[in-house]
């Protein structure tokens with residue numbers, strides 16, 4: 602397993618990369634990631650309440666949430682967030698409580714602040730993904746959900762070889778290509794108190810997944826998830 606260190610994808614590189622992406626981000630990554638965003642939003646709306654969008658970027662997802670959801674957004678890139686502010690004003694999104702420049706690994710919200718933490722196409726761009734996921738758990742209320750749309754690297758074959766070959770160039774653009782699902786599974790097992798409830802392949806080409814974790818402690822008996830047999834790969838190994 603490749604374990605990328607902090608130094609291999611540092612905050613400065615990521616911030617600079619997304620500051621550069623900001624003017625064209627929606628054009629390049631708008632439509633291609635739409636289905637993943639829609640799936641994450643649908644999952645978040647089922648939880649409802651107060652939702653944190655981590656790596657909110659240009660705010661591309663914000664107008665698509667129900668007005669009943671209260672939304673907070675954070676991003677490490679000031680230029681991406683500037684676009685998000687423009688979008689909030691343009692669409693008159695009164696359900697957006699605030700947008701902040703903030704590092705996902707060090708969230709300045711108190712414990713148990715949110716019903717759901719949503720991160721679309723973000724965790725594999727964070728310099729320290731596991732520490733970032735730890736922060737999501739901290740700010741989540743018991744019974745709340747972490748809802749990710751994330752790239753999942755191939756475990757074998759040509760795609761895996763290509764992902765590893767492309768990895769150094771991808772890091773300069775601000776993302777990882779070779780992030781394995783095992784890292785999520787290992788993180789959940791180590792962390793405790795979180796349970797994988799869904800993994801569903803997402804376009805393009807099924808290279809991404811919708812991944813949902815529930816934080817224990819709430820009344821989650823009625824929590825909707827896919828029937829277990831439709832996502833066997835999602836099971837966390839014990």
Ligand SMILES: C[S@@+](CC[C@H](N)C(=O)[O-])C[C@H]1O[C@@H](n2cnc3c(N)ncnc32)[C@H](O)[C@@H]1O
Nearest residue numbers: 619656658676677678681704705721722726727
């Ligand atoms: C691929 S973009 C995804 C944007 C948006 N969520 C979407 O659905 O298109 C990744 C975003 O995560 C942000 N990001 C990366 N690392 C971050 C970190 N450590 N803290 C906060 N935001 C981060 C980037 O600045 C960028 O806006």
